[in-house]
Amino acid sequence: MSLPFGATRSIITSRYALMSPTGFVPSILPGWTNAHSVIIVSPQMGARFCQLLITLTPAGEGRGFTGDHEYFMFVVSGSVVVEHGGRLHGAREIHLAKGGYFYIPPQHSYRVWANCAEAHLLIFERIYERLGESHAPPPMAGNETEVEAAPFMGDEGAMLKTLLPDTMDYDMAVNIFTFQPGATLPMVETHIMEHGLLLIQGQGIYRLDNDWHPVQEGDAIWMAPYCPQWFVATGKTPARYIYYKDVNRSPAH
Ligand code: UGY
C-alpha cells in the first residue's frame, strides 16, 4: 500500500539520513548521458563521500577521469561493461553481471555502459586518502557471488562478505550483510567510521541514533561518525544490505 500524499518515510537529520525511493529525484551529472542519476548521499547532507544510484539503458553511458577520487561501482541489477585506463596501461574492458563490482583508483579514466535493457548501478565515490608515500590500490573487479561469507562476530544468522581486500592501501571497505529473519547486529554500534548503505533485499528495522525506522529493499541510509546503529531483519525472507565504510586511516592528522 502506498503512502498518502504529503507523507514520506525519508528523514534527514544531522546524524543520519533515510532515503526512500518514492522521494528520489534525479540530477544531471557531468559525464553521464541518457542516464537517470540520483545522488542519495552527499557532503551536502554532512557525509564525506557520495553515494549514487544510476540507471543505464543501452542509449546511456558514464565517462570521466577519477582525478583525486576513487569509485566503487556495484551492479544491483542488469549488467554493464566498464572500460578503464590508467597512466601506465592502455584501456581495458570488464564485463560485470548482477552482483559484479569494480574499484577504480584515482588518476584513471573510465567509461561505463549497459549491455542489457536496464542496469542499476550503485556507486560510492570519495577523495582517496594516501597513506604516507604509498600508492592507491590498482583497479579491482569481482562478483559478490564469488566472495565467501563469514559469520559476523560468531553469529551464523548474520553473514558478512568483504568485497575489497583487507589491506592498508584501501581507505574504504564495502561489505554485504545477509541477515536471516530475526537476526540482528549483535550490539548498538557506535563508531568513528561513517556508513552509506543500500538495502538490496528484504526488510527490517534500523535503529539510527535514538530512532527506529522500518526499512525495506531499495531504501538507502547515511550514518554519520558515532551515530548509534542497530538492525534486526523482519519478515520471512533474509534481509541483505551493501554498505560503505571509511577504514585504515587515523583522524589525528
Ligand atoms: O561494519 C560495520 O560497522 C557494520 N557492522 N555496521 C552496520 O552494519 N551498521
Ligand code: MN
Ligand atoms: Mn557499523
